[in-house]
Amino acid sequence: MQRQNIKNVQKGKFGYLKAQRKKQMLLTAILYAAPLLLFFTGLWQTGTRKNLFTMIAIVGCLPACKWTVNLVMLFLQKPISKELYETIQKHEGTLVTAYEMTVTAYEKNTPIAAIAICGNEVIGYTQDEKADTAFVEKHITNILQKNHFYGVHVKIIKDLKKFTERMDQLNKRSEELKKGIKFVPDETYPDLSREELMCHTILAISL
Numbered sequence: 165m166q167r168q169n170i171k172n173v174q175k176g177k178f179g180y181l182k183a184q185r186k187k188q189m190l191l192t193a194i195l196y197a198a199p200l201l202l203f204f205t206g207l208w209q210t211g212t213r214k215n216l217f218t219m220i221a222i223v224g225c226l227p228a229c230k231w232t233v234n235l236v237m238l239f240l241q242k243p244i245s246k247e248l249y250e251t252i253q254k255h256e257g258t259l260v261t262a263y264e265m266t267v268t269a270y271e272k273n274t275p276i277a278a279i280a281i282c283g284n285e286v287i288g289y290t291q292d293e294k295a296d297t298a299f300v301e302k303h304i305t306n307i308l309q310k311n312h313f314y315g316v317h318v319k320i321i322k323d324l325k326k327f328t329e330r331m332d333q334l335n336k337r338s339e340e341l342k343k344g345i346k347f348v349p350d351e352t353y354p355d356l357s358r359e360e361l362m363c364h365t366i367l368a369i370s371l
Contacts, residue, residue: 176262176367178253181243188238192231199224237371241266242291244277248324252278252289255328257335260359265370267300274300276320278327279366281359282334283341284313286366288320289327297322304366311365313358 173183199221206217244264252261259280267274274295279288286304290297297320304318321327334341347358356364 175370176265176363178244178246178249178263181238181241181264185235185238188231188235192228192235195228195231196225199228241275241371244291248277248291251324252328252331255331255335256280257331258282258338259331259334260357260363262363262367265367267304267366267370269299269303269369272296272299273371274320276300276370279363280331280334281362282338283345283359284316285334285341286316286318286362287327287330287334288318289324290320290322293322295320295322304369307369308362308365313362313365316362 173179202217202224203213203221206215206221207213209215209217241264249263252263259282261278261280263278265276265279267276274290275292276288276290279286281287286308288300288304290300301318301320305316308316308318319330321330345358350356350361353361353364
């Protein structure tokens with residue numbers, strides 16, 4: 165596996181969470197540094213905290229607070245190990261895959277270590293033993309249907325061996341599973357296949 169530039173790891177790729185943590189930590193630090201600099205500049209020039217610089221600094225902290233919340237959310241997510249990634253990657257074949265995501269919903273969030281897509285079949289692997297798989301399966305299905313992907317079957321699996329075995333089965337039946345599915349390329353993403361668009365849609369509702 166080639167070493168990835170930590171700054172260019174895209175959502176859905178292995179290493180995304182660690183890359184985003186570093187990126188947002190830096191950005192959050194910068195966003196806090198700017199108002200702090202204003203505050204101490206005003207304090208140095210006027211000798212008191214009651215000045216215009218302090219007011220601007222307080223307002224300037226709002227974006228930093230927002231990014232702090234995002235950063236906390238990232239640290240609540242658990243990146244997958246390199247060993248797990250390489251184990252799953254060996255079974256990718258021609259499947260469209262994505263890694264390290266947390267599927268969001270109003271009711272609850274569900275961490276998904278990996279998903280694989282072939283035709284109308286969407287399978288996912290979660291390491292969270294407490295995950296409500298029935299809920300997230302229904303949620304993903306509804307989102308895909310709302311985006312005009314009909315007839316999809318979503319299955320979230322908690323057993324790694326069963327997940328990789330299912331990936332192998334999808335690869336063997338790839339032509340059969342894709343046969344007869346009509347697809348018109350999306351105007352916004354004309355270069356993406358149907359499976360890639362489905363993956364893009366799932367990533368859009370994921371952290």
